[in-house]
Amino acid sequence: xxxxxxxxxxxxxxxxxxxxxxxxxxxxxxxxxxxxxxxxxxxxxxxxxxxxxxxxxxxxxxxxxxxxxxxxxxxxxxxxxxxxxxxxxxxxxxxxxxxxxxxxxxxxxxxxxxxxxxxxxxxxxxxxxxxxxxxxxxxxxxxxxxxxxxxxxxxxxxxxxxxxxxxxxxxxxxxxxxxxxxxxxxxxxxxxxxxxxxxxxxxxxxxxxxxxxxxxxxxxxxxxxxxxxxxxxxxxxxxxxxxxxxxxxxxxxxxxxxxxxxxxxxxxxxxxxxxxxxxxxxxxxxxxxxxxxxxxxxxxxxxxxxxxxxxxxxxxxxxxxxxxxxxxxxxxxxxxxxxxxxxxxxxxxxxxxxxxxxxxxxxxxxxxxxxxxxxxxxxxxxxxxxxxxxxxxxxxxxxxxx
Amino acid sequence: xxxxxxxxxxxxxxxxxxxxxxxxxxxxxxxxxxxxxxxxxxxxxxxxxxxxxxxxxxxxxxxxxxxxxxxxxxxxxxxxxxxxxxxxxxxxxxxxxxxxxxxxxxxxxxxxxxxxxxxxxxxxxxxxxxxxxxxxxxxxxxxxxxxxxxxxxxxxxxxxxxxxxxxxxxxxxxxxxxxxxxxxxxxxxxxxxxxxxxxxxxxxxxxxxxxxxxxxxxxxxxxxxxxxxxxxxxxxxxxxxxxxxxxxxxxxxxxxxxxxxxxxxxxxxxxxxxxxxxxxxxxxxxxxxxxxxxxxxxxxxxxxxxxxxxxxxxxxxxxxxxxxxxxxxxxxxxxxxxxxxxxxxxxxxxxxxxxxxxxxxxxxxxxxxxxxxxxxxxxxxxxxxxxxxxxxxxxxxxxxxx
Numbered sequence: 031x032x033x034x035x036x037x038x039x040x041x042x043x044x045x046x047x048x049x050x051x052x053x054x055x056x057x058x059x060x061x062x063x064x065x066x067x068x069x070x071x072x073x074x075x076x077x078x079x080x081x082x083x084x085x086x087x088x089x090x091x092x093x094x095x096x097x098x099x100x101x102x103x104x105x106x107x108x109x110x111x112x113x114x115x116x117x118x119x120x121x122x123x124x125x126x127x128x129x130x131x132x133x134x135x136x137x138x139x140x141x142x143x144x145x146x147x148x149x150x151x152x153x154x155x156x157x158x159x160x161x162x163x164x165x166x167x168x169x170x171x172x173x174x175x176x177x178x179x180x181x182x183x184x185x186x187x188x189x190x191x192x193x194x195x196x197x198x199x200x201x202x203x204x205x206x207x208x209x210x211x212x213x214x215x216x217x218x219x220x221x222x223x224x225x226x227x228x229x230x231x232x233x234x235x236x237x238x239x240x241x242x243x244x245x246x247x248x249x250x251x252x253x254x255x256x257x258x259x260x261x262x263x264x265x266x267x268x269x270x271x272x273x274x275x276x277x278x279x280x281x282x283x284x285x286x287x288x289x290x291x292x293x294x295x296x297x298x299x300x301x302x303x304x305x306x307x308x309x310x311x312x313x314x315x316x317x318x319x320x321x322x323x324x325x326x327x328x329x330x331x332x333x334x335x336x337x338x339x340x341x342x343x344x345x346x347x348x349x350x351x352x353x354x355x356x357x358x359x360x361x362x363x364x365x366x367x368x369x370x371x372x373x374x375x376x377x378x379x380x381x382x383x384x385x386x387x388x389x390x391x392x393x394x395x396x397x398x399x400x401x402x403x404x405x406x407x408x409x410x411x412x413x414x415x416x417x418x419x420x421x422x423x424x425x426x427x428x429x430x431x432x
Numbered sequence: 433x434x435x436x437x438x439x440x441x442x443x444x445x446x447x448x449x450x451x452x453x454x455x456x457x458x459x460x461x462x463x464x465x466x467x468x469x470x471x472x473x474x475x476x477x478x479x480x481x482x483x484x485x486x487x488x489x490x491x492x493x494x495x496x497x498x499x500x501x502x503x504x505x506x507x508x509x510x511x512x513x514x515x516x517x518x519x520x521x522x523x524x525x526x527x528x529x530x531x532x533x534x535x536x537x538x539x540x541x542x543x544x545x546x547x548x549x550x551x552x553x554x555x556x557x558x559x560x561x562x563x564x565x566x567x568x569x570x571x572x573x574x575x576x577x578x579x580x581x582x583x584x585x586x587x588x589x590x591x592x593x594x595x596x597x598x599x600x601x602x603x604x605x606x607x608x609x610x611x612x613x614x615x616x617x618x619x620x621x622x623x624x625x626x627x628x629x630x631x632x633x634x635x636x637x638x639x640x641x642x643x644x645x646x647x648x649x650x651x652x653x654x655x656x657x658x659x660x661x662x663x664x665x666x667x668x669x670x671x672x673x674x675x676x677x678x679x680x681x682x683x684x685x686x687x688x689x690x691x692x693x694x695x696x697x698x699x700x701x702x703x704x705x706x707x708x709x710x711x712x713x714x715x716x717x718x719x720x721x722x723x724x725x726x727x728x729x730x731x732x733x734x735x736x737x738x739x740x741x742x743x744x745x746x747x748x749x750x751x752x753x754x755x756x757x758x759x760x761x762x763x764x765x766x767x768x769x770x771x772x773x774x775x776x777x778x779x780x781x782x783x784x785x786x787x788x789x790x791x792x793x794x795x796x797x798x799x800x801x802x803x804x805x806x807x808x809x810x811x812x813x814x815x816x817x818x819x820x821x822x823x824x825x826x827x828x829x830x831x832x833x834x
Contacts, residue, residue: 212629
């Protein structure tokens with residue numbers, strides 16, 4: 031297949047591009063490189079030294095013999111160029127990672143909220159409008175998040191996208207199938223919730239074939255392909271805005287920083303290893319909906335854990351200290367989470383669960399590049415409201431006076 | 433109260449501004465005048481000769497002694513100026529009409545889809561982000577649409593915003609209150625559905641006080657204030673993109689044009705007279721939610737009718753011919769619609785229902801300005817898909833050869 035990977039220079043986009051190229055697909059990365067610009071804005075860098083996207087593609091060609099094409103294009107701002115590119119590329123499938131993806135970054139200031147909503151909504155909608163306008167019947171696979179549902183302990187398993195409800199009608203109960211209701215907890219999660227409505231409309235009105243992957247929190251750093259050459263190495267974020275929770279614990283352990291748990295650590299979240307992400311995308315591509323069918327929604331996760339349990343596990347494995355800090359987010363202290371992922375299991379996913387070996391691998395990567403870490407960028411300091419900002423701990427390493 | 437009316441130069445925005453000014457409120461209109469620009473783009477004009485917004489405000493001052501302030505400002509594109517204006521104005525309430533409001537215009541071409549989504553989502557989100565950032569605790573009243581729910585004949589009354597559903601949990605059924613699920617049928621309706629999610633988030637995260645009015649199709653042209661001077665006259669759209677269905681029938685009758693019914697005319701829609709719209713907004717202002725409460729959602733309509741029944745009624749009243757045309761929209765041929773509006777009734781709304789006198793008034797207005805009508809702009813020709821575009825009737829006045 032000819033596959034376009036929008037946002038293909040990112041944390042999951044890059045390993046996905048390599049994985050699909052390795053399977054023999056013709057891969058076209060489209061990226062505006064905004065994530066690299068945000069590194070510059072924040073003054074942080076990936077723990078791992080990333081090559082440029084052009085260099086990455088060059089090395090991959092050298093290692094595998096396969097070409098990955100790169101197009102510098104801003105989906106959200108360059109609608110006419112998006113159409114032109116689609117017409118030239120004519121992909122069979124489009125994988126859409128091209129959204130600002132960090133909840134803390136989206137809540138950092140009002141400017142970051144405005145950027146995230148403008149960028150993410152227009153990126154998705156421009157893509158949808160351009161697919162309709164050009165008449166290109168590509169299977170659109172979108173990276174969403176489990177976080178659209180919020181974390182409020184409904185006590186029932188979250189099904190894959192849809193919910194059957196009953197409504198009181200004059201002549202008794204009537205059944206109705208609805209999108210499982212969302213309850214986003216950040217500007218970022220909100221944009222993914224908006225995406226869901228746009229997908230529903232374009233599938234219904236124009237027969238677009240769309241798969242929406244509601245992904246859990248990604249951990250790990252390597253895949254089979256990123257390991258093949260030092261210059262194919264993946265992005266690995268450790269900072270308080272872009273680092274994901276389990277990866278951050280592993281990095282903190284590696285550099286002798288306290289494991290920073292926010293609030294009680296009672297938050298239960300869904301997780302998936304990076305290697306499984308790229309495998310899930312491969313599986314989703316093999317199972318496209320037909321034109322006219324509803325959007326196919328998968329819960330792309332393999333296990334759930336409570337944050338404090340993860341911290342405890344990493345602490346026991348590494349001897350690190352656990353530190354409980356005020357929570358910069360506005361969210362429930364404690365929640366349960368039960369998630370169905372039957373569809374990927376049925377398609378043959380054999381989940382990679384938390385294993386000491388894989389956890390140690392991440393710690394080893396972190397130790398190798400520890401000299402690149404600015405410890406002052408480790409704390410999560412983007413607060414959800416101005417009141418919450420007052421109580422953020424900006425230096426969890428400081429010893430208390432008492 | 434000091435009240436900002438965003439989009440206060442528009443079809444409902446202008447009469448609302450007059451109504452509130454007449455009640456003694458300090459009214460500030462904020463508008464980018466994009467609706468006037470769209471008239472220019474489409475080469476159509478309001479049936480009624482509208483004065484400029486500055487002239488409207490001057491005449492109102494002369495007639496009533498009250499000042500209405502006007503600020504030229506683009507909510508969607510000028511975030512920093514929005515904040516600055518909010519800080520200077522410090523409104524007690526903000527009424528938000530500032531979105532592109534025609535479904536056919538939003539589906540005209542891909543450029544119109546892209547404009548509508550970009551403009552409407554960013555206008556609403558910029559306003560929300562700016563309210564949070566400036567800390568101005570204004571009651572936000574938003575004009576939404578009944579159309580967010582789609583028209584699929586659920587057979588049950590549409591409640592006011594929320595639905596209690598039951599979910600299968602391991603230990604039996606669990607109750608959950610959700611936003612009544614939306615199913616928008618155009619890019620325009622989709623943006624109002626996105627707005628709803630953004631309101632839910634900002635009410636929850638930041639305690640914004642928000643009322644969302646899910647309005648029916650507006651008919652009529654005058655209110656008590658627009659009648660007071662020729663130069664206070666309201667906008668009145670007759671074209672296929674911006675004209676609303678009942679007003680269009682009345683105009684068509686006035687100029688001897690066939691009443692254009694799309695499909696079977698079996699579409700059931702909710703209606704409200706313009707005078708009731710402005711009264712509902714007054715009532716909503718008096719009933720603001722408290723900070724931390726959920727978004728208050730009203731169904732702002734007074735009656736439902738099937739489109740072909742309206743055509744028949746207008747035909748009987750005026751002797752006009754009814755013509756059934758292919759439907760440019762992708763929608764169900766026939767649907768039922770039952771809508772609850774208990775909240776406005778409880779607040780004292782005394783609905784104006786379809787009455788011969790008010791219908792005749794509209795016909796009289798149309799006859800008075802009939803010389804301003806370009807008959808070629810009467811048909812609705814914006815098609816929902818390219819397939820549908822093939823069968824649009826561009827000249828319903830043409831006699832068939834047979």
